Amino acid sequence: MGANPLTILGIETSCDETAAAIVRGVPPGPGTILSNVVLGQIAEHSPYGGVVPEIAARAHVEVLDDIVARALDEAGLGLADVDGIAATAGPGLIGGVMVGLVSAKALALAAGKPLIAVNHLEAHALSARLALGCEFPFLLLLISGGHCQLMAAEGVGRYRLYGATIDDAVGEAFDKTAKLLGLPYPGGPQIEALARTGRARRYALPRPMLGREGADFSFSGLKTAVRQIVREGTLGAQDKADLAASFQAAVVDVLADRIRAAMQIFRTEFGKENGTRRFVAAGGVAANSAIRKMLDTLCGAEGFVLSLPPPALCTDNGAMVAWAGLERLSLGLSDPLDAAPRARWPLQQADEPVQNTISRLGELAGL
Ligand code: KG4
Numbered sequence: 001m002g003a004n005p006l007t008i009l010g011i012e013t014s015c016d017e018t019a020a021a022i023v024r025g026v027p028p029g030p031g032t033i034l035s036n037v038v039l040g041q042i043a044e045h046s047p048y049g050g051v052v053p054e055i056a057a058r059a060h061v062e063v064l065d066d067i068v069a070r071a072l073d074e075a076g077l078g079l080a081d082v083d084g085i086a087a088t089a090g091p092g093l094i095g096g097v098m099v100g101l102v103s104a105k106a107l108a109l110a111a112g113k114p115l116i117a118v119n120h121l122e123a124h125a126l127s128a129r130l131a132l133g134c135e136f137p138f139l140l141l142l143i144s145g146g147h148c149q150l151m152a153a154e155g156v157g158r159y160r161l162y163g164a165t166i167d168d169a170v171g172e173a174f175d176k177t178a179k180l181l182g183l184p185y186p187g188g189p190q191i192e193a194l195a196r197t198g199r200a201r202r203y204a205l206p207r208p209m210l211g212r213e214g215a216d217f218s219f220s221g222l223k224t225a226v227r228q229i230v231r232e233g234t235l236g237a238q239d240k241a242d243l244a245a246s247f248q249a250a251v252v253d254v255l256a257d258r259i260r261a262a263m264q265i266f267r268t269e270f271g272k273e274n275g276t277r278r279f280v281a282a283g284g285v286a287a288n289s290a291i292r293k294m295l296d297t298l299c300g301a302e303g304f305v306l307s308l309p310p311p312a313l314c315t316d317n318g319a320m321v322a323w324a325g326l327e328r329l330s331l332g333l334s335d336p337l338d339a340a341p342r343a344r345w346p347l348q349q350a351d352e353p354v355q356n357t358i359s360r361l362g363e364l365a366g367l
């Protein structure tokens, strides 16, 4: 490969993880993770059963400088040694996004380095290239706390939506089900652990959208069915484990069906272009081992090569943000120091330049 590797500092503060990392590499990867520091805020949020935006933003402010210093330290580098500074600019909880983006701007200004305003969903989308190195195009399943989408990833900033949830995101369904079972936040890992000792056939839960045309998802009916069972009577420990296992099995079935539909669309659209058909899963829920096992079997049966980042790169982290910044900077893309944070920023618009703060404020004010 001719290109010189770039070294990027990445900052992630869009939800309840304060994270910073240094990554080095050349697209299409794999990249080298020189450091990857992630500090969760579970203790701060757990009394409330979910993430409280104001608490999250404040917690990011309190620790971010230290997390960035640790990331540089562990990589054995100073700011002068990096080629650019990337931060999540959205979508996410706006207070937290502002904390990370403003810090990145200050560091970029002080060190005279380019700023790269990263779309958090694109950071998830490209995490398989960071971890394993894989070429475009690929079929992407993005499953996190706020998102559930199937799309074709054609290139950096180029995504074609095949299907999305029409109500809850799958991570949200895990978190709400966990709450109903009296488990702490975040619910995904808790449900996964509990399901290990449960019987998945015990409760007949619905499989919303199964066999439906297109590749959209729905999870609210599943959550409602769980709520109904919880209301009907007192659940003992084994009942709870059975319900967790039954819920997880329903999610696995729904995902498999919707992915199969998307694979059919992908085959039609990319059949001739590419000998290898590739499938990538990303986002926090892709850390789930039952889902990972299903993906392995499904890809084998459908003739797709599965590229799955390790669990630690599925849940929010700074390395994926650094890598997305690295991919963009490699293409000559960087952002102005007045780039605006965005609460909403669909991945299909990842390539639209981030607006500057003044025009964004005008938009917010209805000007
Ligand atoms: O990507 P992520 O860390 O943050 C967002 O961008 O949303 O995803 C967080 C979501 C939460 O809903 C969490 O419960 C879920 O991912 N999650 C899991 C697992 N680990 C995290 N869901 C199921 N099984 C897991 N092992």
Ligand code: ZN
Binding pocket: 120, 124, 144, 145, 283, 284, 315, 316
């Ligand atoms: Zn995320």
